[in-house]
Amino acid sequence: MNEATPPQTVPTAPKLPPDLPAEIGHQHVRFPEGLALDCGAVVAPLDVAYRTYGRLNATRSNAVLVCHALTGDQYLAERHPITGKPGWWEAIVGPGKPIDTDRFFVICANVLGGCMGSTGPRSPMTDSTGETRPWGTDFPSITIRDMVRAQCKLVEHFGIARLLAVVGGSMGGMQVLEWAATYPDMVHAAAPIATASYHSAQNIAFDEVGRAAIHADPDWRGGRYWEEPGLVPAKGLSVARMIAHITYLSEEALARKFGRRLRGASALTFLEDVFEVESYLRHQGSTFVRRFDANAYLTITRAMDYFDLAEEHGGDLAAAFRGTRTRFFVASFSSDWLFPTSESRALVRALNAAAANVSFVEIASDKGHDAFLLHEPEFHAALGGFLRGAAERIGV
Numbered sequence: 001m002n003e004a005t006p007p008q009t010v011p012t013a014p015k016l017p018p019d020l021p022a023e024i025g026h027q028h029v030r031f032p033e034g035l036a037l038d039c040g041a042v043v044a045p046l047d048v049a050y051r052t053y054g055r056l057n058a059t060r061s062n063a064v065l066v067c068h069a070l071t072g073d074q075y076l077a078e079r080h081p082i083t084g085k086p087g088w089w090e091a092i093v094g095p096g097k098p099i100d101t102d103r104f105f106v107i108c109a110n111v112l113g114g115c116m117g118s119t120g121p122r123s124p125m126t127d128s129t130g131e132t133r134p135w136g137t138d139f140p141s142i143t144i145r146d147m148v149r150a151q152c153k154l155v156e157h158f159g160i161a162r163l164l165a166v167v168g169g170s171m172g173g174m175q176v177l178e179w180a181a182t183y184p185d186m187v188h189a190a191a192p193i194a195t196a197s198y199h200s201a202q203n204i205a206f207d208e209v210g211r212a213a214i215h216a217d218p219d220w221r222g223g224r225y226w227e228e229p230g231l232v233p234a235k236g237l238s239v240a241r242m243i244a245h246i247t248y249l250s251e252e253a254l255a256r257k258f259g260r261r262l263r264g265a266s267a268l269t270f271l272e273d274v275f276e277v278e279s280y281l282r283h284q285g286s287t288f289v290r291r292f293d294a295n296a297y298l299t300i301t302r303a304m305d306y307f308d309l310a311e312e313h314g315g316d317l318a319a320a321f322r323g324t325r326t327r328f329f330v331a332s333f334s335s336d337w338l339f340p341t342s343e344s345r346a347l348v349r350a351l352n353a354a355a356a357n358v359s360f361v362e363i364a365s366d367k368g369h370d371a372f373l374l375h376e377p378e379f380h381a382a383l384g385g386f387l388r389g390a391a392e393r394i395g396v
């Protein structure tokens with residue numbers, strides 16, 4: 001990894017919540033004035049935690065902003081400080097890879113509302129009584145556009161007037177679309193992947209089941225679990241992840257990985273894992289609890305649910321992009337039933353109606369929604385080709 005030297009001095013690191021490992025967020029910037037949100041509230045100060053890879057060129061024209069999904073974070077191309085696992089997009093980001101760090105300066109920021117160093121429900125605030133405590137459930141309601149505004153402050157902090165590209169999958173793709181609609185002059189190329197211009201009723205429904213699981217956990221304590229050191233609503237958050245994780249896979253992927261295989265030959269009670277797939281889901285749930293905050297999960301899933309780009313533009317999705325000079329690359333995966341290809345096609349139709357320059361690919365894959373995180377060479381080649389072409393057009 002080539003770590004870039006930020007073009008401006010990064011202010012002293014703000015105090016992080018005590019339950020975060022010290023190395024998290026060691027690249028971050030504080031904006032004392034805060035951020036005015038769509039809901040009318042102001043969060044101040046605003047901290048944005050980020051990681052960069054590659055070097056910013058002299059003309060500051062080679063920056064690629066990568067936006068992460070619901071439970072992702074800024075550690076896209078390096079060992080994760082909590083899980084110790086490779087970064088979530090190491091297959092795509094690095095020297096000679098589709099997002100080539102020998103050529104591009106890659107920025108990835110933890111979203112507003114997140115729990116990896118950017119301002120969110122776990123961040124400290126001082127309430128009306130003068131007590132300093134985590135925001136918790138008093139954290140204001142946020143939107144995808146608020147997340148993008150926070151990222152824009154970071155990009156401007158780097159002195160970057162125009163991003164070569166904004167790229168992201170799932171909720172990251174929602175941010176890509178919001179970037180292109182809100183800051184069209186700052187986005188040369190945009191790659192929304194495995195995403196849609198709105199969150200569907202079915203997706204809102206799944207999110208609500210996850211939230212209900214967290215609310216039902218007595219350890220959630222109305223969102224004030226932070227009052228007891230070390231307490232987290234582990235059961236509720238784990239069940240929320242189990243439900244969500246099913247939606248990230250496909251029937252084919254589950255059948256291929258586990259089929260109807262049983263855990264063992266011995267007689268088991270109904271309380272134990274009987275099937276391998278049960279054991280797998282419990283594992284996904286319990287490992288998630290170690291790296292994610294329940295109130296952040298509630299906040300971010302709500303932001304996804306609110307997302308409806310057409311509604312922000314008078315009910316006309318094409319109006320969000322009319323007059324745009326941004327070049328678009330839209331990608332979907334054939335077995336993704338969370339953000340199905342039909343929603344990508346609707347997006348492409350709106351971009352065409354707006355006379356935007358757009359290319360579209362549906363990748364044949366049986367891996368479901370999370371295919372965008374996995375080994376999909378055809379997808380990697382298509383994204384790499386799009387970015388190289390976009391870079392060549394502006395001489396990068």
Ligand SMILES: CC(=O)SCCNC(=O)CCNC(=O)[C@H](O)C(C)(C)COP(=O)(O)OP(=O)(O)OC[C@H]1O[C@@H](n2cnc3c(N)ncnc32)[C@H](O)[C@@H]1OP(=O)(O)O
Nearest residue numbers: 068069071072073088169172276277279280283287370373
């Ligand atoms: C854009 C973003 O920001 S995304 C960032 C969010 N990050 C994530 O979502 C990462 C977590 N998600 C995952 O790992 C998802 O499962 C995927 C789909 C992305 C990974 O898929 P794969 O690489 O195919 O891994 P798979 O789904 O098989 O899971 C492997 C894990 O399950 C465990 N596992 C597999 N079978 C079983 C079983 N029968 N019982 C218990 N555990 C099992 C493995 O031991 C492994 O555990 P580990 O991750 O703790 O090492």
Ligand SMILES: N[C@@H](CCO)C(=O)O
Nearest residue numbers: 069070071072170248
């Ligand atoms: N599995 C990814 C993608 C979800 O859309 C995540 O947890 O963020």
